[in-house]
Amino acid sequence: MDTLANALNSIKVSENKGKQTARIRPASRIIREVLRLLKDKGYIEDFDFIDDGKSGEFIVKLSGKINNCGAVKPRFPLGKDSWEKFETRFLPAKGVGMLIVSTSKGIITHVQAQEEKIGGRLLCYVY
Numbered sequence: 441m442d443t444l445a446n447a448l449n450s451i452k453v454s455e456n457k458g459k460q461t462a463r464i465r466p467a468s469r470i471i472r473e474v475l476r477l478l479k480d481k482g483y484i485e486d487f488d489f490i491d492d493g494k495s496g497e498f499i500v501k502l503s504g505k506i507n508n509c510g511a512v513k514p515r516f517p518l519g520k521d522s523w524e525k526f527e528t529r530f531l532p533a534k535g536v537g538m539l540i541v542s543t544s545k546g547i548i549t550h551v552q553a554q555e556e557k558i559g560g561r562l563l564c565y566v567y
Contacts, residue, residue: 442511442513443466443468443470443471444468444470444471444474444511444563444564445510445511445513446464447464447471447474447498448474448509448510448511448564448566449510450462450463450464451464451484451500451502451506451509452506452508452509452510454500454502455502455504455506458504459502460501460502461499461500461501461502462499462500462502463497463498463499463500464497464498464499464500465495465496465497465498466494466495466496466497467489467495467496467497467498468495470542470547470563471498472489472498473546473547474540474547474563474564475487475498475500477538477540477547477548477549478506478566481538481549481566482503482505483503483505483506483566484500484501484502484503484505484506485501485502485503486500486501487499487500487501506566506567507567508565508566508567509564509565509566509567510564510565511563511564512530512562512563512564512565515542515561515562515563516561516562517559517560517561518541518553518559518560518561518562519559520553520554520557520558520559522559523539523550523553523554526539526550526562527539527550530565531565531567532567536567537565537566537567538550538551538565538566538567539562539564539565540562540563540564540565540566541553541560541561541562541563542560542561542563543558543559543560543561544558544560545558547563548560
């Protein structure tokens with residue numbers, strides 16, 4: 441079970457239906473960091489964590505700016521010089537959207553990873 445893929449799918453379906461919120465269950469640290477990046481870049485308005493005594497859930501307030509998002513399986517390892525190949529594969533155009541990557545410095549966007557000249561594992565894409 442891939443919780444990140446389920447979370448991104450529920451966000452995409454809620455966006456396509458025109459809903460204001462999306463409910464993501466179960467919650468995890470990876471999902472929290474991805475939601476934090478989406479909020480920082482303006483793709484979602486806000487998110488709240490609700491502890492139900494088990495794993496918890498996130499309530500995401502949508503802004504209607506996500507056209508497509510999804511998890512990347514398998515999680516490809518990326519060197520510091522191979523960003524262009526995966527950017528053209530998963531994003532519609534150069535400079536549109538972002539790839540989210542797990543690196544040694546945490547979960548960051550591909551633009552930040554290029555600036556810091558580090559590699560990592562590709563988690564998901566959003567545009």
